[in-house]
Structure formats: structure tokens, C-alpha cells
């Protein structure tokens with residue numbers, strides 16, 4: 001899979017994407033990432049990419065010309081047409097199902113904003129506008145890294161044999177169950193006994209309950225679309241009630 005990012009600070013991508021799992025996936029040819037400096041598509045001496053907003057107001061906006069030129073030019077660098085993603089707090093919130101959808105693409109191009117954002121006309125180039133969440137960043141680079149990271153770990157072979165992206169948070173609409181490693185007792189805190197019992201059926205049942213309980217307490221909004229049996233749903237509701245009960249006592 002090929003990624004291209006257009007940015008005014010193209011140097012920020014390399015160290016993160018070159019390390020650890022993503023670095024190995026890159027050297028094994030699972031994905032390639034090309035960062036391009038937007039200023040290459042400017043034509044003045046100062047390599048200007050921003051200007052003041054019409055109508056007044058604070059800050060500077062990214063001008064449309066370099067962005068249109070860069071997107072068109074970089075699109076030609078490969079035979080596959082890129083799926084073009086812009087970033088904005090006004091975009092569609094990024095989530096795991098979006099990552100899964102993007103993992104089927106041959107090629108993705110990110111256009112990273114800076115300053116106060118972009119001239120609205122550039123969004124005509126976008127196949128999709130993505131938001132990382134309800135907060136404002138100084139630029140789209142972290143968003144591009146986040147999307148790349150979440151997508152690449154879904155690509156076949158990216159995680160290696162020892163890890164799997166099948167059985168984790170959001171894969172079945174729930175948060176992941178609680179996990180433990182050695183030592184079995186740490187500072188008086190013991191690992192749930194069932195996990196050391198060797199009874200795989202019991203472990204599976206405990207993990208399912210743990211996932212439902214955690215989702216009920218931490219992210220009850222996810223329960224609406226989670227795939228639960230009626231008994232599991234009753235268990236989730238009971239977990240919420242019991243938690244509210246203890247919260248009352250603590251007050």
C-alpha cells in the first residue's frame with residue numbers, strides 16, 4: 001500500500017514511521033510512505049503557502065493554488081489513483097471501522113493543514129475529510145500519522161505472527177478485556193484465578209464478561225451497536241447499575 005502526505009513540515013513523519021512495527025512493515029514492503037513539501041509547489045521567492053482570510057479575522061489560511069497543484073502533481077507519481085484525505089475538526093470522526101475501510105485501498109494521499117486551516121475550495125479535491133476528535137491540533141500531520149498507524153497494523157503481515165488485530169478493542173464492537181502478564185501477584189494484586197487455571201473455555205467466558213463489563217462502565221455508548229445476546233445485555237445493564245450503586249455510596 002502506498003501513502004503520500006503533503007505537508008509544510010514533511011520531515012516529521014520519518015522517525016515515527018521508521019521505528020518498531022511500522023519500520024519493520026516498511027522494510028518488508030508492506031507499505032511505503034512518501035512525504036512531500038507543499039512549498040515545492042509555490043512560485044514566489046518566499047515560497048508562500050498562506051494568506052489572510054477574506055472578511056478579516058485572526059491568523060492565516062492555506063491558499064488553494066499550491067494545494068491544487070501539489071495534489072494533482074503527486075497523484076501522477078504512481079499508476080494508482082490516490083484516495084485523497086484532508087483533515088479538519090469539521091471532518092468525520094475517525095474510528096476503527098474507518099481504518100478497516102481504508103485498509104482496502106491501494107493508495108492514500110493525505111493533505112495536512114496548518115495555521116488557521118485552509119481555503120474552503122480545496123475540499124473539492126477531497127474524497128473524505130477526517131477529524132481525529134473534538135479538539136484542535138496545530139496541524140494535520142499527527143492525524144496523518146494516526147490514520148497511517150491504524151491502517152497499516154490491519155494490513156496482512158504487518159504485525160507479524162506473534163500479534164493479531166482480530167481480537168482487540170472495537171473488533172467486535174466492544175472494548176478489549178483486561179489482560180495480565182507475570183508476576184501472578186504484584187504488590188498484593190493478584191491476577192484473576194481463572195486465567196492461570198488452564199481451562200480455556202473458562203478463560204474465554206471470563207474474557208467475554210470482562211469485555212462487556214468494561215464497555216458498560218467506560219463506554220456505554222458502544223453497547224448500542226455491540227453484538228450481545230439478551231443475557232449479555234442484561235449483564236451489561238446490571239454492571240452499570242452496580243457501578244452507579246457504588247458511586248452513590250462513595251459520595
Ligand code: SAH
Pocket residue numbers: 086087088089090111112113114115116117118130131132133134135136137138139140141143
Ligand atoms: N480553524 C480550524 C482549525 C485549524 S487547525 C477550525 O477551527 O476548525 C490547523 C490544521 O490542523 C487543520 O487544517 C487540520 O489539518 C489540522 N487539525 C486540527 N485539528 C484537527 C482534528 N481534530 N482532526 C484532524 N485534523 C486536525
